[in-house]
Amino acid sequence: MLIFALRYDLCAKRFENGRRRVMQEKVLVVDQQKCTGCRLCELVCSVFHTGASNPSRSRVKVVKWEDVGFYLPMACNHCEQAYCVEVCPTKACHREPENNNRVAIDKKLCIGCRTCIIACPFGHPFFDVQDRVTVKCDYCDGDPQCVRFCDVKAISFTDADKTNMAKKREAFLKYAESMKQVR
């Protein structure tokens, strides 16, 4: 299982600092090996948020590497130290501790400067060309549609504290092994 890696890094940093998440929050967890690249998550996401079945307006993007058969649904990681929140000039991009500690964008405050898109290392917030504002994953207000409709259950919405650290470790061991092969 491949968990969003930067999130793992940030979690590690968080624990080093001796701080823990206050409440039982949930996170999106992606099992890359299960993903078939059907992009249904993109479709349902766009339908839920915009009313249109238009994947280009989705908050989830499936990164596809056809050469190696690799598909990875990428959604916002709601980073602990969120650059998008830091750089937003209007506080439209803000953290909501009461809603799974998510990072959300207030569409009424967003001016569409796209600074958050440039700042995000994952390139996650997307510019909605129709609404002229930046949009991002908001966990569909607690019921992520990508999780609900994913046939192969490649995406799950699980408690952050219960997320299997051993599997994270396994993923990073794999990564380290691959690095050794290259060297």
Next chain:
Amino acid sequence: MKTEPIHPIRNVRYLRPQKEWKEIIAIYLYLAGMGAGSFAIGTLINWMGVKLNLPFFPSIDLFGYTLNLSNVPILWGPIMVAIGTPFLILDLGIKWRFMYACLNPRTSWVARGFIILSIFIIFGLALLAKSVLPFEWLHAESPLWRIPEIIAFAFAFGTAIYTGVLLKATKSIPLWNTYLLPLLFLVSALSTGSMAIILSTLGTGLFSHDAGALKVLMGGEQILVVIEGIVLYLFLSRRYKAAEQGKDSVRLLLFGEMKLIFWGGIVLLGFIFPVILENIASLFPGNAVFIFVGGILLLFGGFFLRLGVLHAGIKDQIPMHRLMEIQYNVMAEKTKAL
């Protein structure tokens, strides 16, 4: 600077510079930098009490008042910044919400920039108006007038540096994430600003390469161009070594899609031609054509510098991409072995 062969996978898939900030932002950065730089140099000239050797005091009559325009050539920077700022607004998704852009000055440099530019424009335009308006009470000798001048001067510097800090603050692009970028933009702002002052005095009728203050200004401008070249070299060489994407950005700028902008726009127009033309102009005192052409080219060079830096910004690679690269390479090795 040694370069390595371009990585096939990285080159095909990851040499994707950011596409969010394009020409409009480059125009904004350029006008803000150049305007602020020219105001800073102009204020320095004013403080030193240097006269620009004008043959007459240009003035116009308006509503029965005689407006003195003699200081306009050195203090018109805020007008350029005021013209540049709408370009930033033009780039926004919802333009009428630009007033919201100052709500988060605690962490956001866009919000801080909004405040810095606003203060500079207000104070700069007020000082420009003061120099133009004929009311005697405005020109009374008082040390209190120094206060707005010092504020405007400080914020002119702030504006020039801010254009670089704005890019630096977006931490995920290694090419921009260095203190050398604000320095580069500051030096470029001062060189283009001083050249803008030189150009704006061309129409006064007594332009001469040897004319007092202008000679000093020309010399200073050439020194600034040389310093800018050194800082640009340091910027690129440091970024080349800083990170993989920093290296990619520099390669993109020097040898990739952006090479025309770099070699043609930045190096030739911004550095080589102006220096050559200004040196030729020194051989023909009184002939302003070479200065004019060199100056215009230098101003274009300043714009291309911002454009090149913006367009070459490549984001840091996320770990998943690195993993894919490795998997792909391992597969390629296996295929080769078969």
